Amino acid sequence: DGGITQSPKYLFRKEGQNVTLSCEQNLNHDAMYWYRQDPGQGLRLIYYSQIVNDFQKGDIAEGYSVSREKKESFPLTVTSAQKNPTAFYLCATGHPWDTEAFFGQGTRLTVV
Amino acid sequence: DAKTTQPPSMDCAEGRAANLPCNHSTISGNEYVYWYRQIHSQGPQYIIHGLKNNETNEMASLIITEDRKSSTLILPHATLRDTAVYYCIVRDRGAGNNRKLIWGLGTSLAVNP
Secondary structure (H helix, E strand, O other): OOOOEEOEEEEEEEEOOOOEEEEEEEEOOEEEEEEOOOEEEEEEEEEEEOOEEEEOOOOOOOOEEOOEEEEOOOEEEEOOOOOOOEEHHHHHHHHHHHOEEEOOOOOEEOOO | OOOOOOOOEEEEOOOEEEEEEEEOOOOOOOOOEEEEEEOOOOOOOOOOOOOOEEEEOOOOOOEEOOOOEEEEEOOOEEEEHOOOEEEEEEEEEEOOOOOOOOOOOEEEEEEOO
């Protein structure tokens, strides 16, 4: 199937541990994005990448890190520096200068 | 901050048209209006977008006022599966822009049997 795969769907971690969320796409899109959503809120941009080996901070990048070594993959690491990591994380893809964004089904991270 | 204003919630009877309004009074000439929806605990789904002409696809119609300061998303025959939060977003399509989507709180549409 073509699309965006985020795994796992649910993730639990202890406070103080780093955790990496996976996002893989086979849509051949250049741009990839990570958003965070809190209950009853809209999406907020964490990081985005418009091309392999390049990425930029979004509005709430503190406590997060990313890499873009392959076009198909854009993993997000939630570090122990993120003060409130429990949230719903969404990965999206698109072309930098055209078309709409396509979203994965999200990963719900709970830190206890 | 989001550049759009939407009512927080709306109800619609199954089989009737759902008309979801959006105000974007500060929209600039280079900005398009996009609509997405998000069913509970899923990723947002693209619905439709437009610049100044009305648009229609298999999911919905988008009516944009002549002054482009507001728009209406129309679901012509709402079903229970259309129950979701609907987001109206303005987005610059110019080259060189990072093409951020700035998300507001959207409209929670409840389709009732």
